[in-house]
Amino acid sequence: MKRISLVLLATFILLCVAGVYLYYSMYAHELPPGIASGNGRIEATEVDVATKAPGRVLDVLAEEGDFVKKGQIVGHMDVAETEAALRAAEAQAAQARKARDEASHVIEQRKGELELATKELERQETLVAKGFATQQKVDQYRTTRITAMAALAAGESSKAAAEAAIRAADAEVDRLKRMVDDGTLVATVTGRVIYRLAEPGEVLGAGGKVLTLLDLSNVYMTIFLPAADAGLLALGSEARLVLEPLPNRAVPANVSFVSARAQFTPKQVETQNERDRMMFRVKLRVPQILVDHYLEHVKTGVTGVGYVRLNPNVQWPSWLQSDLVEQAKAGNKPGEPGPAGGDVKQDREVVQ
Structure with missing residues (x-):
C-alpha cells in the first residue's frame, strides 16, 4: 500500500507539473x-553588382559570406582596349585644340587684311573724287576688300568647326573615362555577399552579374x-x-x-x-x-x-x-x- 501511495503521489506531481507547463505554454504569452x-x-533587399559594358572579368575581390561596405572595390573588368581608345580620343581632342588655335591666328591675319583693304578703298575713293585716281583702281580695291571679308568668314567657320570637334572629342573622352571607371566594380550598399556569380577570365555581357549583396x-x-x-x-x-x-x-x-x-x-x-x-x-x-x-x-x-x-x-x-x-x-x-x-x-x- 505504501508503494502504491508513492506511485500515486509521483503521478499526481507529474500531472501538476504538466498542467502548470501546459498553462504557461498556452496562456503565459497570451496577447x-x-x-x-x-x-x-x-x-x-538583394542588390546585384553587375557590369555596365560587356567584357572579361579581371578579378573578383570578395567571397561568399564576406562583409563589404558601400564604395568598397569588389572586382575589376579588363579595360585595356577601352584605355587605348581613351588615349586616342585624348589625342584627337588635343589635335582639335591645335586646329582651333591655328584658326584663331588665321582670323587675326584676315582681320588685318580686311582692315588694310578697307582703308585703301576709302583712300582711292577720296582720290577719285578729287580726280587723282581712276575708277578702275577703286574697283580693284573694292574687290580686294570683298576677298578679305570672305577669307575672314572662312577663318571663323574653320574656328567654329574646330570648336565643335573639341566638344565631340571631349565628350568621347568623358564617355571612355566613365567606361574605364565602370570597369572597377564597387559595392553600392553595405552588406554581405550571398552569391559569387562570376570568376576571373569569364566574359560577361552588358549587365552580367558578378556578385549579389544583401543590403543590410x-x-x-x-x-x-x-x-x-x-x-x-x-x-x-x-x-x-x-x-x-x-x-x-x-x-x-x-x-x-x-x-x-x-x-x-x-x-x-x-x-x-x-x-x-x-x-x-x-x-x-x-x-x-x-x-x-x-x-x-x-x-x-x-x-x-x-x-x-x-x-x-x-x-x-x-x-x-x-x-x-x-x-x-x-x-x-x-x-x-x-x-x-x-x-x-x-x-x-x-x-x-
Missing part, C-alpha cells in the same frame, strides 16, 4: 487586446494581418519581433509599410481564423541604429513572429519588452553588460 501578431522571417541598411520582417487589424495600424507604430533561435528576447521594430491592397493569405501564414482569407502585407523594420550596432552579425532567413501594437496606449507585456536599442545607444559591444546588467551576447543572438 492582450490591442496587440496583433503574424508569422514571418527576417528579410533584406533595411532589415525587416514581413507579416500578414487581416483587414480588421491592418486598418488600425499607423506607419511608424511600435512592433516587436520574437525570433525562433531565441524565443525569450524581443527585438524592437517599427511598422514601415502597410499594403494598400489585400491579397490572398500566403500558404506559409497561419491564421487563427480560417475566414480571414484576405490579408494585408505589413513590413516591420528593425531600427537602423540596432542594425548598425550589430551589423556584422545580422543574418536573414530567420523565422519568427512579429507583434504590432494597434493601440498606442496599450503596454507591451513583460515578455515583449526590450532594451536592445538602449544598449546600442550606450555603445555596448557583444559580451559586455547592458544597461540593465544583462549580457549583450544574448542580444546579439537575437539579431542573428
Whole structure:
C-alpha cells in the first residue's frame, strides 16, 4: 500500500507539473487586446553588382559570406582596349585644340587684311573724287576688300568647326573615362555577399552579374494581418519581433509599410481564423541604429513572429519588452553588460 501511495503521489506531481507547463505554454504569452501578431522571417533587399559594358572579368575581390561596405572595390573588368581608345580620343581632342588655335591666328591675319583693304578703298575713293585716281583702281580695291571679308568668314567657320570637334572629342573622352571607371566594380550598399556569380577570365555581357549583396541598411520582417487589424495600424507604430533561435528576447521594430491592397493569405501564414482569407502585407523594420550596432552579425532567413501594437496606449507585456536599442545607444559591444546588467551576447543572438 505504501508503494502504491508513492506511485500515486509521483503521478499526481507529474500531472501538476504538466498542467502548470501546459498553462504557461498556452496562456503565459497570451496577447492582450490591442496587440496583433503574424508569422514571418527576417528579410533584406538583394542588390546585384553587375557590369555596365560587356567584357572579361579581371578579378573578383570578395567571397561568399564576406562583409563589404558601400564604395568598397569588389572586382575589376579588363579595360585595356577601352584605355587605348581613351588615349586616342585624348589625342584627337588635343589635335582639335591645335586646329582651333591655328584658326584663331588665321582670323587675326584676315582681320588685318580686311582692315588694310578697307582703308585703301576709302583712300582711292577720296582720290577719285578729287580726280587723282581712276575708277578702275577703286574697283580693284573694292574687290580686294570683298576677298578679305570672305577669307575672314572662312577663318571663323574653320574656328567654329574646330570648336565643335573639341566638344565631340571631349565628350568621347568623358564617355571612355566613365567606361574605364565602370570597369572597377564597387559595392553600392553595405552588406554581405550571398552569391559569387562570376570568376576571373569569364566574359560577361552588358549587365552580367558578378556578385549579389544583401543590403543590410533595411532589415525587416514581413507579416500578414487581416483587414480588421491592418486598418488600425499607423506607419511608424511600435512592433516587436520574437525570433525562433531565441524565443525569450524581443527585438524592437517599427511598422514601415502597410499594403494598400489585400491579397490572398500566403500558404506559409497561419491564421487563427480560417475566414480571414484576405490579408494585408505589413513590413516591420528593425531600427537602423540596432542594425548598425550589430551589423556584422545580422543574418536573414530567420523565422519568427512579429507583434504590432494597434493601440498606442496599450503596454507591451513583460515578455515583449526590450532594451536592445538602449544598449546600442550606450555603445555596448557583444559580451559586455547592458544597461540593465544583462549580457549583450544574448542580444546579439537575437539579431542573428
